[in-house]
Amino acid sequence: MTGPSSHAVFDGHNDTLLRLIEKVTNDAVGDFIGGDGLGHIDLPRAIRGGLRGAIFACYSPSPRHGAGFSGSMSGTRYDLPLPPPLDPEAARGYVIRMISLMLRIERASAGAVKICRTAGEIRETMARGALAAVLHIEGAEAIDPELRMLDVLHAAGLRSLGPVWSRPTVFGHGVPFRFPSGPDIGPGLTPAGKALVARCNELRILLDLSHLNAAGFDDVARLSNAPLVATHSNAHAVCPHARNLTDAQLDAIRASGGLVGLNFATAFLRPDGQMDEATGVDVMLRHLDHLIAVAGEDHVGLGSDFDGAEVPQAIGDAAGLPVLVRAMRDHGYGEALLAKICSGNWLRVLERTLGG
Known part of the structure; x- marks a missing residue:
């Protein structure tokens, strides 16, 4: 439980829903609420760690690629081939x-868990010690270019x-997933992407810039009327990874x-770009120091990538x-x-973006 020496945490990104639906023995509801001790997040561990709010991603994995590329991020240089576009029906x-x-x-x-649709619901849920869940899609393959599915998903939360x-x-x-590399790779948003930005602004859906290339980032910055948010990204100046x-x-x-939001994935933390759980918390502090120095202390939060990456063993x-x-x-x-x-910073940005 949180107390005077601790702080309630809102975490900007996890892949826990994918972990749960991929389990062989599938009492996913009971495993999350009762605690299965696997992966990174279930309700009992969230309570113990002071996690009171989180953005829960719906991520659709590519065939034969599973949930990620963690085991391949090694060597002094790497450039992992991306899977082809995902079939929309599968997504x-x-x-x-x-x-x-x-x-x-x-x-x-x-x-004990509430799906929240406004910042007011998030604040109220966190204040009573429950877990505020915000639904997120990581990669919009499930949404058609005409954006009809976006309306349906928005209605679902x-x-x-x-x-x-x-x-x-x-x-x-x-x-x-390239190291070392900058993010200035490839073209920006398509016409459908620009329409998606406008519709998300209308519906007050947060647009996540993590994973988007530099040209796409710049397109969103030019087109969007909402705060720019990268839910789980780090400082390129500390770790020169394309992400x-x-x-x-x-x-x-x-x-x-x-x-x-500070990403806990060690390949995006370490200056050598390696995915290695034997990574000290000190390198996380180096990123936070840089993010605060450049973006400012009002614009930095946490975005763990729990259940989607290897995180420092000290955190676990x-x-x-x-x-x-x-x-x-x-x-200090x-x-x-x-x-x-x-x-606090997450709640402020979510209030501006989601309303309420």
Whole structure:
């Protein structure tokens, strides 16, 4: 439980729903609520770690690629081939299964988990010690170019969306898993992608810039009237990975009143780009220092990528979040800054974006 020496956490990204639907023994609802001890997040570990709010991603994996590329991020240089565009019908199947799972978790949780559609609902849910869940799609393959499915998903509770997960979609192009590399790779948003930005603004759906390439980032910055948000990205100046943000992108996030969420994935943390759980919390602090110096202390939060990547062993899972909070405090971050990074900045940006 959180107390005077701790802070409630809002986390900008996890892949827990994919982990749950891929389990061989599938009592996913009971496993999440009761705690299966697998992966990074279930309800008991969230409670122990002070995790009171999170953006839950619906990510549709490519055939034969599983949930990610963690085991391939090694060597002094790498450039992992991206899978081809995903079949929209397959993507819709995954998204429907994951949203259905979260709806069933909410119903079975007796109020301990709530799918939130406004910032006011998030604040109220976190304040009473329950888990506020925001539904997100990572990679918009499930959405048709005419955006009809977007209306349906919004009605089901969708409030956050990433136009791409690295592989190309009808909306735009992502960055590869390449090290060392910058994000200036390929063309920007397609006409359908530009229409998607406008419709998300109308529906007050957060647009996630993580995984989007530099040209696409710039297109969103030019077209969107909402704060620019990269839910789970790090500082390119510390780790020169294509997935990380340049100082110019951090400047744009600051200017828009947006936010970047620190990604715990070790390949995006380590200066050598390696996915290795034997990574110290000190490198996370190096990223936070840089993100704060460039984007500003009002524009930095957490975006763990729990259940989607290897994270530092010292943290381990959601129950280990107080390790990072203590490290930030020991590093010299005051309580006011800790409150901003842990949840305050996220709540401010979500209020501007979602309303309520």
